[in-house]
Amino acid sequence: MKPIGRAAVLLVGAAVGVLTAGAGAEEGGSVDSRFALKAASAGLLEVKLGQLAADRASSAEVKMFAARMVDEHLKSNLELATLATVRRWTLPKEPDAKHQAQYDKLAKLSGPDFDRMYARQMVENHQEAVKLFEKEIKNGQDEQLIQWATKTLAVLKEHLKLAQKLKENQGP
DSSP states (O other): OOOOOHHHHHHHHHHHHHGGGSEEOOTTSOHHHHHHHHHHHHHHHHHHHHHHHHHHOOOHHHHHHHHHHHHHHHHHHHHHHHHHHHHTEEOOSSOOHHHHHHHHHHHTOOHHHHHHHHHHHHHHHHHHHHHHHHHHHHHOOOHHHHHHHHHHHHHHHHHHHHHHHHHHHHOO
16 A cells, blocks of 8 residues: 555645535535535544554554555545535535544554554544444435445445454554
């Protein structure tokens, strides 16, 4: 897995930034727009945490996992941004306060302490994401968004399995 370049990250940021011109995916919006807002924030966090792991992790396994998270969540974020653009939903450019707090907590760590906390956080984040995506598939109204959520759910479940193994390997 090769590291993602800064240019690709800026491209995603620009693509998401374009969305601010449209109508919002605010908390009071539709089931689908609220899902998109939460999924976007979570996806942004995964990219930021993966980039942080490139600097802070001591384990090669953690670094490889993190690089995969960056690559695959960037791709997913772009797909969601495309769907949102068509619907004129505003997606966040940065993780929400809850997700930013997770980032801030991990940013204070490095080495094996970072590795263990990152692995734990990846399990928790992917468990939450699986539930979020399953809820959208069950309750959503937008067929294209449901199709994207269904495809992405399979990836998230794979990430969860990998994160659980990573957590086991990093110790308590």
